[in-house]
Amino acid sequence: MESLTDSEQPTSSQPQVEGSQSEGVDLLSFNRAELAAFLKERFGAPAYRAEQIFQWFYREGVQDFAQMTNIARELRQNLAQAFRIPEAPVLSRQISNDGTRKYLFGVDRGGAVESVMIKQPKRMTLCVSSQIGCGMGCAFCRTATMGFHRHLATSEILRQVLGVVKDAKNFDDMFQNIVFMGMGEPLHNFDNVMRALSVLVDPKGLAISPRKITVSTVGLVPAIEKFGTSGVDVNLAISLNATTNEIREELMPITKAFPLERLIGALRALPVKGRKKLTIEYVMLHGVNDSADDLRRLPKLVAGLPAKINLIPYNTNAGLGFETPSEDYVRHWQDVLTRKGINTTIRWSKGQDIDAACGQLAVKNLEKRKKHSIALNVLESVGAQTRVNSNATLSSAS
Numbered sequence: 001m002e003s004l005t006d007s008e009q010p011t012s013s014q015p016q017v018e019g020s021q022s023e024g025v026d027l028l029s030f031n032r033a034e035l036a037a038f039l040k041e042r043f044g045a046p047a048y049r050a051e052q053i054f055q056w057f058y059r060e061g062v063q064d065f066a067q068m069t070n071i072a073r074e075l076r077q078n079l080a081q082a083f084r085i086p087e088a089p090v091l092s093r094q095i096s097n098d099g100t101r102k103y104l105f106g107v108d109r110g111g112a113v114e115s116v117m118i119k120q121p122k123r124m125t126l127c128v129s130s131q132i133g134c135g136m137g138c139a140f141c142r143t144a145t146m147g148f149h150r151h152l153a154t155s156e157i158l159r160q161v162l163g164v165v166k167d168a169k170n171f172d173d174m175f176q177n178i179v180f181m182g183m184g185e186p187l188h189n190f191d192n193v194m195r196a197l198s199v200l201v202d203p204k205g206l207a208i209s210p211r212k213i214t215v216s217t218v219g220l221v222p223a224i225e226k227f228g229t230s231g232v233d234v235n236l237a238i239s240l241n242a243t244t245n246e247i248r249e250e251l252m253p254i255t256k257a258f259p260l261e262r263l264i265g266a267l268r269a270l271p272v273k274g275r276k277k278l279t280i281e282y283v284m285l286h287g288v289n290d291s292a293d294d295l296r297r298l299p300k301l302v303a304g305l306p307a308k309i310n311l312i313p314y315n316t317n318a319g320l321g322f323e324t325p326s327e328d329y330v331r332h333w334q335d336v337l338t339r340k341g342i343n344t345t346i347r348w349s350k351g352q353d354i355d356a357a358c359g360q361l362a363v364k365n366l367e368k369r370k371k372h373s374i375a376l377n378v379l380e381s382v383g384a385q386t387r388v389n390s391n392a393t394l395s396s397a398s
């Protein structure tokens, strides 16, 4: 795992068609429309060929072009030469005593990412990573201590899902939901995440209902705006985590670029369809963001947004020096918010014993590579109009 050299791989609205002729281009780097365009250009093939290939690969699990029997033999041979179909090797798999499983998947260029199959009473939720490390620098999150290494390619995101699907056969289970709440800030890796989402929800792709997929963000306002008009209809969760800019800036440096007013404004401006699916996440850090005043301010802040609130008691195993409130106190918050008419749930940590719970994901031997790398280029890449002041933690990375 020593060869994580590239600090940032640029996102682009085009799939990154990598690979020489001999090893082929990565089939998982395309959504269906892009694959159709590629096949048309390369082979003069009609658009339905992409549909057939998607059907075989994503719906039927067929990895060998020779077996795609409704495609002409000559084209099958050409396809086998043109494409490669990479898998994510399982470098390790740990199983928690609560049934949660954590995977370490190998990705390209010697990297590794974690995905978690979270066991809940009535369902399983798959939590996937969108970046190696993270540049957002949130004070309570272990992934932040890794710094930002690079964006995951579309294929590397999809391979986590396919890898877990494959291994789930060994447990006779399957996830019902997918959340982009693993390592990384998904909206910072916008194009690759959106392309992966389009394959996940494609009826000819993995055919997962958009209602079962949630993307969680620190609140990158320009990306939220783009997300709102993208037509990809998955749920959005916002890590709010504070009720004043002052406290939020301490916890989440991104607040300096996008203060609460702008963030809430962007949520209000989302198309109605998108707004319906909002979750406000609130990590409760005892004595920091869980005062009686916070509890009074929170409903006002989200007033008028058709949002539900998800309270997340700080997972002390993240080991970042915060304290978690008592169970009774968390339930008190839930009661008060519920009485105000806000649907409020509590997310109790799962998989703590295997470092798989919220805020604990960090590929250990990669830790501390580029700490505090919430860099200007991170913000620029999401189109931020930053007001960076000299004492801010938003200073440029080393």
Ligand code: SAH
Binding pocket: 140, 141, 142, 180, 181, 182, 183, 184, 185, 186, 216, 217, 218, 237, 238, 239, 241, 281, 282, 283, 312, 313, 314, 315, 316, 318, 358, 359, 360
């Ligand atoms: N970057 C995205 C997605 C990853 S974090 C985001 O911030 O939303 C997924 C969730 O885990 C977020 O709501 C985050 O606030 C929460 N989280 C991070 N560290 C935590 C910790 N130590 N305890 C509990 N929740 C934590």
